[in-house]
Amino acid sequence: MTRKPNNIQPHLQERIDKAIANILTSTPYNEFIKEVKGYIADVVRGKSHTKNNTFTVPYWAYKPDYPKNRKSNGGYFIYYVAHELSHLIAYKKFKHGSNHNFEFYQIFMEICPKEYQHFELNYKKTAAKYGIAKK
Numbered sequence: 001m002t003r004k005p006n007n008i009q010p011h012l013q014e015r016i017d018k019a020i021a022n023i024l025t026s027t028p029y030n031e032f033i034k035e036v037k038g039y040i041a042d043v044v045r046g047k048s049h050t051k052n053n054t055f056t057v058p059y060w061a062y063k064p065d066y067p068k069n070r071k072s073n074g075g076y077f078i079y080y081v082a083h084e085l086s087h088l089i090a091y092k093k094f095k096h097g098s099n100h101n102f103e104f105y106q107i108f109m110e111i112c113p114k115e116y117q118h119f120e121l122n123y124k125k126t127a128a129k130y131g132i133a134k135k
């Protein structure tokens with residue numbers, strides 16, 4: 001049985017399903033991503049759950065009035081979804097999905113729309129050495 005994370009915002013399920021579907025159109029990992037379920041939850045930070053192919057994105061990262069979302073037309077949320085998905089794909093491929101390492105960033109750069117990749121640099125400055133470019 002798939003265990004759901006706590007504090008899910010069910011009324012926003014359609015929004016994250018749509019974000020995942022968006023990423024689906026442009027990645028070599030489509031078959032795997034179809035098995036993944038994402039949730040928007042009232043949590044401090046996102047997390048991927050490799051045991052059951054689920055992940056959570058915090059509600060604050062979704063909010064349309066979050067400044068980075070407002071400026072990027074929802075792009076920060078898409079970036080966040082791509083980040084957590086990259087952990088699940090990295091785990092599937094390399095069995096060490098929780099590291100922010102070279103393999104992780106290869107996947108991230110393939111699935112995250114280019115115009116939103118720079119958000120990663122706010123989170124991990126080290127991402128620059130793996131090829132994440134500034135805006």
Ligand SMILES: [Zn+2]
Binds near residue numbers: 083100
């Ligand atoms: Zn991460």
